[in-house]
Amino acid sequence: MMKQAICSELFKSFTHYMNFAKMKASNGTKLDDFGMEEFSTELVQSALLPIIRSKFKEYENVIRFDDIYAKTVYYTESGDQDWPLHVDESIFTFNLCIGDVFEGNELILLGAEEESDDIEPIQYRHRVGQAVLHYGKNRHSVGWLRTGTRCSVIILLNQPHFDADAASVSK
Helix, strand or coil: CCCCCHHHHHHHHHHHHHCCCCCCCCCCCHHHHCCHHHHHHHHHHHHHHHHHHHHHHHHHCCEEEEEECCCEEECCCCCCEEEECCCCCEEEEEEEEEEEEEEEEEEEEECCCCCCCCCCEEEECCCCCCCEEEEEEEEEEEEEEEEEEEEEEEEEEEEEEEEEHHHHHHC
């Protein structure tokens, strides 16, 4: 998804900002706080929209999302080490691992709330530069961080706009 060198630079920038601002590395520091609104919008337009259009049939005619909420999440041995089962308030959730060196902290996907509780969980092992895109309504959690620090960029997408011409042709 993204080259490790770029992820490393993002991780360094976020960490530098957090240290400079004397902020606790935590879950939910908005990318807007880093002055990176354009980065998240461009990432959605150039990388995520083509994937969404090709993999999610009901969104094949989407042209943009008007509500893009992007943040960083940090998991550290001295801070947040896991995250409980939850659903996101989004249509889609994008999770891009940007660093650092860590063990554990798998993403555990359990399906939508209305689905059976006996669904076999999917465990995804994060790797720097790799990403997961899933429906926000899918229940998920983050497993225990055993060692190191993991940082991810999380993007929540809502308010899709569709190509009206394409929608009328497909009817």
